[in-house]
Amino acid sequence: ALAAREKKKEEEEEMNYFPDEVIEHVFDFVTSHKDRNAISLVCKSWFKIERYSRQRVFIGNCYAVNPVRLLRRFPCLKSLTLKGKPHFADFNLVPHEWGGFVQPWIEALARSRVGLEELRLKRMVVTDESLELLSRSFSSFKSLVLVSCEGFTTDGLASIAANCRHLRDLDLQENEIDDHRGQWLSCFPDTCTTLVTLNFACLEGETNLVALERLVARSPNLKSLKLNRAVPLDALARLMACAPQIVDLGVGSYENDPDSESYLKLEAAIKKCTSLRSLSGFLEAAPHCLSAFHPICHNLTSLNLSYAAEINGSHLIKLIQHCKKLQRLWILDSIGDKGLVVVASTCKELQELRVFPSDLLGVGNTAVTEEGLVAISAGCPKLHSILYFCQQMTNAALITVAKNCPNFVRFRLCILEPNKPDHLTSQPLDEGFGAIVQACKNLRRLSLSGLLTDQIFLYIGMFATELEMLSIAFAGDTDKGMLYVLNGCKKMRKLEIRDSPFGDTALLADVNKYETMRSLWMSSCEVTLGGCKRLAQKAPWLNVEIIDENDNNRMEQNGHEESQKVDKLYLYRTVVGTRTDAPPFVSIL
C-alpha cells in the first residue's frame, strides 16, 4: 500500500508523460550549455535526468565550483572545459602564481574513475605531472586542447603522446611551453593512427622531422595540422603530400627563396589538398612562396596571417584577392586601409575580422585608420565579429559602421593611444560607440577605447541589453558610469575595468548584481580596501580577491588602511567559498 501511494504521488508530481529514457533521448539533442542548464531548472526529475546524461561540462571559472561538486552532480561526464585566470591575465596584469591549477581537478577525476575523454583548458597552470597523470588515468582519453596555458614542458607532451592510445586531438594554442627539445613526437607509438588534430605551432624548439612525417603518414584521419617555426619548407611539401586530406593547415617556416625543386614540390602537393579550408602560421615567410597557395585560395574559409610579420601589404592583397569565400580573416595592420578596401570588395562572405597591430610601440607607424573599418563595414554584410587595432577613430566613422553593420555580436575596438578623442572633432567617442550599441541589438561583447565620458556608459546601460562581456580602459568620469552599466545590462557576465575613475559607490551600489555575473575585474581604479571589505561582508558568496604584488604586508599597515586604494580587485561568485591555493600576494577578504 505504501508503495502504491508513493507511486501515485510520484506520478502526480512528475511532469513527465514519457519514461526517463525517452526524455533523455530528447535531451541528447540539446547540446548548448545554456540550454542544458535551463532544462535542469524545470523540475526535479528533469534535473536528475539531465545531470546523469550530461556529457560535456563547461566551467567558466575554475574557482566557482570544485571537483567534488562537479563529480557529484555530473558523474557521467566525458568532456570538461575549465577556464582559470581572468582575461586581463593575457596582458600581464595578473601575476603568474595567482592560481588556476589544473592538478587538483585531474587528481579528483582520476580518483573517481570517470570516463574522461576530452579536456579543454584556458589560462590555467598545467604541469608535466598533471599531464602525466592525465595520460595514465583515462583509457578512453581522446582530446586535449590547451589555450594560453603555462607551466609545462615537452616532457608532459611526451607522456600524452606515449600513453593516450586513442588520442585524437592534441591542440596547443598560444601556450608557454618549455621546449626541452626532446623527442616527444617520437613518443607516439607506431600503433597510434587516430590523430585528427595536431597543433604544436607554439613550440619554440626544433622538431624531429622524421618522426613528424612518419606520424602524419600513419594518420589517415588527420584534418588539422599546425606546425611550428622549426618545420622548413621542404618538410612541409612532404607532409602535405602525405596528408592531402588536410582541412586546416598551419605553416611553420616558409623560407626565403627555396630552391626551385622544393618550390615545385610544394606547389604540386598544395594542388592536391582540395579539402583545405583554413590556413595559418607563416611565422617566417617569403612572400614569393605565397603564390604556391593561390590555387587553393578559392576554397579557403579561414585565413590567419596575423603572425606573418614579414609579408607586406601588397603580397597579402594578392593572396586575399583569390579568397572569395573567406569567412574569417586575421591579419596585421600592415595590410593598410587600401588592403582592407580590397578585402571589402573580395570577401563578401566575411563574418569575422581581426586586425592586429604590427608595430607595438605605437610610434605612429600605423597603417589602418577609421577608413579601413568603414570600408569593411560597407562591403561585408555578414560581418558580426570584429577586433580592430588602429591609431585613430572618429564618431562619424563609427556611426557609419553602425548603420552598415547592425549585426555585430562582438565589437572590439582598440585605439592604441589611451584617451584619444575623435581626431577630427576632438570630441569624446561617446556618440560613435553609442551608435554601435544602439544599432547592434545582438551585441554580446564590447571593448571600448579612446576618450570616453560617462555618457557612453549611459548609452550602454540603455541599449546594450544583450551585452555579456564589457572591457573598459581609461574611460569614464565618475561612479555614474559604472552604475549605468551595472543597472542597465541585465545579461552582463564579465566586466573588466582598468584605469578608470570608478570607486566604492559604484562597487557597492548593488551587491546582488554580482551573483548574476561570473566575475568583475577592476585595476587602477578608485576602489578602496575599506570598500572591498564592506563588499565582502555583504556578500559571503563572493570571493573578493585583492592582488597586491608590491607589498605582502600592506594590508596590515597601520593607519589609513580603509581608504587605501586597491591596485587590483577580482571578484567572482562561487559556491565553494574561499580558495585555499591563493599565493601570499592575494588576499581574499
Added chain:
Amino acid sequence: KSCVALQLKKPKESQMSPEEELQSNVSVASSSPTSNGISRNASGGLKEHNYLGLSDCSSVGSSTLSGLVEDDKATISLKATELTLGLPGSRSPARDTDLNLLSPAKLDEKPFFPLLPSKDEICSSSQKNIASGNKRGFSDTMDQFSEAKSSVYTEKNWMFPEAAATQSVIKKEVTQNIPKGQSSTTNNSSSPPAAKAQIVGWPPVRSYRKNTLATTCKNSDEVDGRPGSGALFVKVSMDGAPYLRKVDLRSYTNYGELSSALEKMFTTFTLGQCGSNGAAGKDMLSETKLKDLLNGKDYVLTYEDKDGDWMLVGDVPWEMFIDVCKKLKIMKGCDAIGLAAAPRAMEKSKMRA
C-alpha cells in the same frame, strides 16, 4: 684546472668562420691559469665579477658599435665576442681593436646588485652620450654619484615608487622615455616621434603574440629600417622569492636599466628578508643596511640561453644578450659558482668553431 669565467655566445646569425677560429684559439690560450686575476676568480667566487655593476659593460660595447648599421651583426659579433679577461666595466675603449687577452683585469670586489656604486667607476664620456639620448640610465646616475655622497645617490637612483622624494625623478624618467624596443646603439636610424611612456598591459595584445612577432622580426635579415617591434618577455625568478615576474627585455637598452628594474621588483623581497628595521625598508635604503644585505647575501643574475644552458649575465653585449636570453634567474652567489666554470663556456665556444 682553474678556469676563467669567460663566456662566448655566438649569435644565431653570425657567419664568421675565420673569426671563430681566431677566438677559439684565443680561448685555448686563456685557459691556462697564469694570470693573478684568474685563480682569484675561480676560488673567490663571483663576488669579484661585476656583471651588473655598470651599464658600462654593455655601454662600452654599445658605444663603439653606435656607428655601425644595426643589422651589421657580423661586425658586432666580432668585437663584442672578443674574449677578454677584464671585467666588462674595465674595458678601455681602445680594447676593441686590441686582441691582447692577458691585459690586466681590474678585479674589484663588487656586488652584483651594486646598490652602492664604487667610486672607481667613473663613466667615460662616450657612455654618457649613449645614455643621454635614452631614459635616464645607470650611467647618468653614476655620474651624479661620483660627486655626491652615497646618501644622495641612494635617494635619487634607487627609485622606489613609494618614496615621495623621488617622485619628481620618476616622473621625469617616465616622460623622457624613449620608445622601448629601440636599439640604443643605433644613432643612425631615424629618431622616433614623441616618446610614449609604456603602460603595463597596453595595448591589449597577448604576450605570446608580442613575443612571436618580436622573434619573427629579429630573425628576418631585412629590418626595413624599423626597430624590432614588440616586446620580448622573459620570466624572472629569484631564489627564495615566492613569485616570479616577467620583464620585457626590449624595454631596456642596457644591463644597467635591467638591473635597476629587477632591483625594484625584487627589493621588497630581499628587504623583507633583512628583518629588523622594517620601517626604513620599503621606502629608503640606508647605506649601512644595504651593505649588510649585500655582504650577507650575494645575488647573481643568471640567464638561460637558447641552448638551455645557464650563464652569468653581463659578459656579452646587450644586443646579443637579448637575442639569446630565454629566462632570467637571480641566484644566490654561492649557488652560481658552478656557472662560472669555464670548461662549459670553453666547450661551447669550441663546438661552435
